[in-house]
Amino acid sequence: xMSKLDGFGRVRxxxxxxxxxxxxxxxxxxxxxxxxxxxxxxxxxxxxxxxYMPPSGPELPLAQILTTARSDSVRAGVPSPSAxxxxxxxxxxxxxxxxxxxxxxxxxxxxxxxxxxxxxxxVSMHGGFTLHDAHVPHGYxxxxxxxxxxxxxxxxxxxxxxxxxxxxPDLQQLYLVPAESLSAGVATRTGLILGRLYGVGxxxxxxxxxxxxxxxxxxxxxxGLAGSTVLTSxxxxxxxxxxxxxxxxxxxxxxxxxSGRFCAAQQxxxxxxxxxxxxxxxxxx
Amino acid sequence: MRSTLRGMTVxxxxxxxxxxxxxxxxxxxxxxxxxxxxxxxVTRWVMRDPPESVKGGVAFITTNLINVPEWGNGSFxxxxxxxxxxxxxxxxxxxxxAGNGDxxxxxxxxxxxSLNYYFRGYEExxxxxxxxxxxxxxxxxxxxANSNWCTYWAEDNVLVYCLGGKYPAYADWLESGIEAxxxxxxxxxxxxxxxxxxxxxxxxxxxxxxxxxYGETGPEMCITPNxxxxxPGNAIWWIC
Numbered sequence: 001x002m003s004k005l006d007g008f009g010r011v012r013x014x015x016x017x018x019x020x021x022x023x024x025x026x027x028x029x030x031x032x033x034x035x036x037x038x039x040x041x042x043x044x045x046x047x048x049x050x051x052y053m054p055p056s057g058p059e060l061p062l063a064q065i066l067t068t069a070r071s072d073s074v075r076a077g078v079p080s081p082s083a084x085x086x087x088x089x090x091x092x093x094x095x096x097x098x099x100x101x102x103x104x105x106x107x108x109x110x111x112x113x114x115x116x117x118x119x120x121x122x123v124s125m126h127g128g129f130t131l132h133d134a135h136v137p138h139g140y141x142x143x144x145x146x147x148x149x150x151x152x153x154x155x156x157x158x159x160x161x162x163x164x165x166x167x168x169p170d171l172q173q174l175y176l177v178p179a180e181s182l183s184a185g186v187a188t189r190t191g192l193i194l195g196r197l198y199g200v201g202x203x204x205x206x207x208x209x210x211x212x213x214x215x216x217x218x219x220x221x222x223x224g225l226a227g228s229t230v231l232t233s234x235x236x237x238x239x240x241x242x243x244x245x246x247x248x249x250x251x252x253x254x255x256x257x258x259s260g261r262f263c264a265a266q267q268x269x270x271x272x273x274x275x276x277x278x279x280x281x282x283x284x285x
Numbered sequence: 286m287r288s289t290l291r292g293m294t295v296x297x298x299x300x301x302x303x304x305x306x307x308x309x310x311x312x313x314x315x316x317x318x319x320x321x322x323x324x325x326x327v328t329r330w331v332m333r334d335p336p337e338s339v340k341g342g343v344a345f346i347t348t349n350l351i352n353v354p355e356w357g358n359g360s361f362x363x364x365x366x367x368x369x370x371x372x373x374x375x376x377x378x379x380x381x382x383a384g385n386g387d388x389x390x391x392x393x394x395x396x397x398x399s400l401n402y403y404f405r406g407y408e409e410x411x412x413x414x415x416x417x418x419x420x421x422x423x424x425x426x427x428x429x430a431n432s433n434w435c436t437y438w439a440e441d442n443v444l445v446y447c448l449g450g451k452y453p454a455y456a457d458w459l460e461s462g463i464e465a466x467x468x469x470x471x472x473x474x475x476x477x478x479x480x481x482x483x484x485x486x487x488x489x490x491x492x493x494x495x496x497x498x499y500g501e502t503g504p505e506m507c508i509t510p511n512x513x514x515x516x517p518g519n520a521i522w523w524i525c
Contacts, residue, residue, distance in 0.1 A: 046439055046440040046441050047439075047441070047443065048394065048417065048418075048421070048438050048439035048440075048443055049412075049415065049443075051415040051416065052412075052414055052415040053414070053415070054414075055414065072359075075358070075359055095410070098408075099400075099408060099448075101448055101449050101450055101451055102446065102447065102448055102449075103433075103447040103448075103449060104445075104446065104447070105444050105445070108443070108444070111415070112443065112445070115412070115414070118414075131407055132320060132321040132466075133320055133359040133360070133361065133385075133466055134397070134407050134409065135361070135363055135365070135378060135382070135395070135397045135409060135464060136323070136376075136399075136407075136464075137367045137369055137376050137378070137460055138323075138325040138327055138329070138460065138464075140374075140376075142321070143399065143400075143405060143406060143407035144405055145400075145405055145406055145407070151410070153413070153414070156413075156414065158387060158413040158414065159385070159386060159387075159411070159413070160410060160411065160413055161408070161409060161410040161411070162407070162408070162409050163400075163407070163408045163409075164400070164406060164407045164408070165400050165406045165408075166405070166406070
């Protein structure tokens with residue numbers, strides 16, 4: 001195209017492009033200035049985390065996470081670690097749990113936010129560990145310790161972090177996987193709650209009958225339903241039955257009325273790879 | 286038939302030569318550098334006259350080549366900076382790494398530090414899932430001089446990690462360069478431009494550092510002043 005323009009034409013074209021460019025910059029700056037009151041965190045211009053993509057797909061089986069952890073334990077000189085425990089949480093939660101002296105950007109936005117919010121497994125093990133492959137200054141020996149904590153991405157299986165110390169982190173702050181779920185041959189992440197919800201009472205003083213299309217909610221045990229975060233929910237079928245697949249642990253389970261009131265809650269224990277049966281009842285006025 | 290035999294002979298010689306050259310390289314490297322005996326090419330400034338100390342260190346790292354063939358067993362190569370506290374023996378480090386059971390050649394940023402007592406305890410995070418750029422900037426500083434040591438990363442000084450209350454407000458040992466931990470010879474080549482952050486926040490060259498040729502732990506590791514940016518502490522390093 002340029003070959004078809006004479007010299008004067010080229011000058012005019014370049015002038016026109018310059019004007020368009022300047023106008024574009026001015027508009028951008030006005031937009032930026034007007035957006036300056038937004039409280040939302042904005043990632044830095046050259047966000048080094050920008051390329052981070054949270055791993056997609058299903059969570060890896062617990063057995064695979066444990067295999068990775070044991071491989072690292074072997075490398076650290078302990079083929080059979082004791083007191084192996086696994087908990088799950090966001091990377092941010094895990095980093096704070098394993099070392100309360102660490103502080104992280106509260107809401108950095110962008111890729112760093114996604115990175116800190118990624119789901120990881122924390123595998124904690126006891127033994128006489130030596131990290132020969134630790135990154136240490138010249139002249140320093142390999143670090144040693146009796147508790148090795150491994151931070152493993154739940155989806156990709158990549159080892160994100162290692163902490164070698166002498167004290168076990170407070171795994172209760174995270175989602176603790178029950179010990180029985182870690183035994184050989186089980187190592188699965190979920191169990192099944194199979195239940196049936198019945199309604200009693202009501203205007204006609206009916207007897208117990210299956211409650212159809214009622215909401216059933218699940219919350220963590222130990223805190224009571226009021227004010228607790230609902231972990232998951234489902235609705236009952238025509239015969240009042242329901243099924244919920246969830247991680248092993250202790251839960252509170254209850255029917256929920258349209259008014260928002262919870263029916264009497266039941267505590268259930270879910271074991272990995274097993275189903276737990278329960279019966280719920282809702283009293284209707 | 287004769288041409289086939291000739292071809293096989295040539296192939297055998299090539300394979301033998303290749304095996305011999307590889308064997309020689311590994312023997313030389315393995316003589317003093319293994320996954321358990323790390324090798325270094327570093328510039329180090331150990332401050333000797335108290336109260337000489339700084340409130341941080343900065344390293345602009347450029348990694349031109351990196352390859353850790355035995356990455357699967359945890360071998361790694363780092364191009365990085367350390368900030369060390371002589372009183373406790375503790376340290377904080379940040380930089381780029383490859384290997385670590387992840388990949389031979391992908392560069393990842395990382396942070397690591399000792400825990401609360403000498404030679405015992407350690408914590409590291411490697412930013413897997415995405416790669417770092419070949420040229421990257423790392424700042425380890427206690428900007429408020431209140432024993433809250435933070436690591437910042439990249440062009441925009443992005444805060445990534447802070448560690449509070451474990452170390453003094455000022456550090457008295459800066460170090461930067463390569464750390465290699467592998468049983469077979471990895472590949473690494475790059476350069477560093479460094480600065481010390483003085484108590485008033487100003488940046489200064491590492492005037493007291495041991496520079497030229499320091500860190501040649503054997504025939505494996507090499508380091509020279511950075512002729513493109515010739516200031517104390519700056520260096521070019523490679524695995525020879």
